[in-house]
Amino acid sequence: MRVFLVAGEPSGDRLGGALMEGLRSLVPDIRFDGVGGPLMQAQGLDSRFPMSELSVMGLVEVLPKFFHLKRRITETAQAVLDTQPDVLITIDSPDFSLRVAKLVKASSNIRTVHYVAPSVWAWRPGRADKMAKVIDHVLALLPFEPPYMERAGMECDFVGHPVASEPAATESDIHAFRTAHSLGDAPIVLALPGSRGGEIERLAPVFGDALHLYLKDKPEARVVVPAVAHMVDTVLGHVKSWPGNPVVVDPRALSADQAAQQKRAAFAAADLALAASGTVSLELAAQATPMVIAYRLSWLTQKMAERMVKLDTVTLVNLVSETRAVPECLLDECEPGKIAAALTQVAAAPDSQQRAMELTMDRLGRGGEAPGLRAANAVLQRMSA
Known part of the structure; x- marks a missing residue:
């Protein structure tokens, strides 16, 4: 199984690392490609470029880097099309991730999963409808999010938040x-x-x-x-x-x-x-x-x-x-x-x-199955459905 992952900031790297660990435990011969930080790299990802290039937030902050980010979006989407993975998993960073998914969907039928539902319950509810055009399946961190995604036409699973599975300091x-x-x-x-x-x-x-x-x-x-x-x-x-x-x-x-x-x-x-x-x-x-x-x-x-x-x-x-x-x-x-x-x-x-x-x-799931493993199971089960 081949999985292409894209994360754009430290919180996404954390989610991606746990998901990759979960996927590897379920599919030992899995192969990873994409963009991520140190936690994803520790799970075997050779990042195509430094994830820190994508860690920008806000309109004013993005503008000076617009053309560079646009080039990275095109490069990343082309890498997905060239390698033809079984699934593309984008992690948070929706301004970058969903643009990559849009280009991939325009030229292929590669399955797309987005990890972290956009906060449509807080602002810009129309984003869910736009997202549904390029994303097949959403992995949600918060228990109240699935209905918003499903209403827009996407599959969605609440997989828990990784912070709930972290040990307390002694x-x-x-x-x-x-x-x-x-x-x-x-x-x-x-x-x-x-x-x-x-x-x-x-x-x-x-x-x-x-x-x-x-x-x-x-x-x-x-x-x-x-x-x-x-x-x-x-x-x-x-x-x-x-x-x-x-x-x-x-x-x-x-x-x-x-x-x-x-x-x-x-x-x-x-x-x-x-x-x-x-x-x-x-x-x-x-x-x-x-x-x-x-x-x-x-x-x-x-x-x-x-x-x-x-x-x-x-x-x-x-x-x-x-x-x-x-x-x-x-x-x-x-x-x-x-x-x-x-x-x-x-x-x-x-x-x-x-x-x-x-x-x-x-x-958020404290005491239950690790969110990374829950997310991995959700990805695999939806793919085989």
């Missing part, structure tokens, strides 16, 4: 992390300004100013900033002026498993987190770390989002748990004073989010 892991970074017994505030360059450039200055306000009467507190490998230098440049003697967690010298373990330990060691919007809220919930979510977009992308977003919350913990337990400072509300006030509110009652975090993990 007390030994936490102690080792604190010792390795000379943190002692200090209170820890985790700062997570994103994994993309544009996000970090927009959010890091705001996060730094918010932390100055929040920590002004907490001289003993330390700030910890886990960074993705290709953004470590960028993060180091920003945190120089931050309070809390920041520790930047650098995964570059670690294996993928070691990096994941250290990240879990950092999350679990923290008393409180300030994070960008995204999957990170689920990672924090998995380690029972109370949080505040803050996010802003470039001006033009923000104006477009204000017109299209239909929900009163974007935080996945709030959505999956059907609560509003996690405070948000979004768009124009993403400013230092409001963020610091939200941090103070959560720090005063850190257990207030506990039930919502537990419910989220239960609904």
Whole structure:
């Protein structure tokens, strides 16, 4: 069996790696091709070009790279057509992935699977209808998504979220992390300004100013900033002026498993987190770390989002748990004073989010079959149906 996979950012690489592991356990002689990051490469993928080229977000950020991305879309689609895999699996990054699928479908009958349903329940519901023209099967991370995809004419399976199958950091892991970074017994505030360059450039200055306000009467507190490998230098440049003697967690010298373990330990060691919007809220919930979510977009992308977003919350913990337990400072509300006030509110009652975090993990499949294996089974079963 031959599978061509395309992932465009670290979260997609994580999903792709687990899916590939699941597929290999079910089809030992499987062969992989495509584009992915270190976790997919660890499963045997020889990426056709660096996945980091695709890790851009927002209209303003994409425009300078438009022609390069367009060329990569054409190259990737042609590689699929040339190799004629049994299935093309695109993973998240819909602006890139679905354009590849469209070109492939225009010239072949190759089966297409998209992993991560687009958030049509939040904005641009018409995307599902457009997607159905080029995608046969969707693997959904969230339990309420399949009806939206099926209504548009696609097959869809809820396969669980990989964060729900991750182990919780142990007390030994936490102690080792604190010792390795000379943190002692200090209170820890985790700062997570994103994994993309544009996000970090927009959010890091705001996060730094918010932390100055929040920590002004907490001289003993330390700030910890886990960074993705290709953004470590960028993060180091920003945190120089931050309070809390920041520790930047650098995964570059670690294996993928070691990096994941250290990240879990950092999350679990923290008393409180300030994070960008995204999957990170689920990672924090998995380690029972109370949080505040803050996010802003470039001006033009923000104006477009204000017109299209239909929900009163974007935080996945709030959505999956059907609560509003996690405070948000979004768009124009993403400013230092409001963020610091939200941090103070959560720090005063850190257990207030506990039930919502537990419910989220239960609904995402904690304790069940690993999502990567569920996804692999879904792919194979639909192909043989």
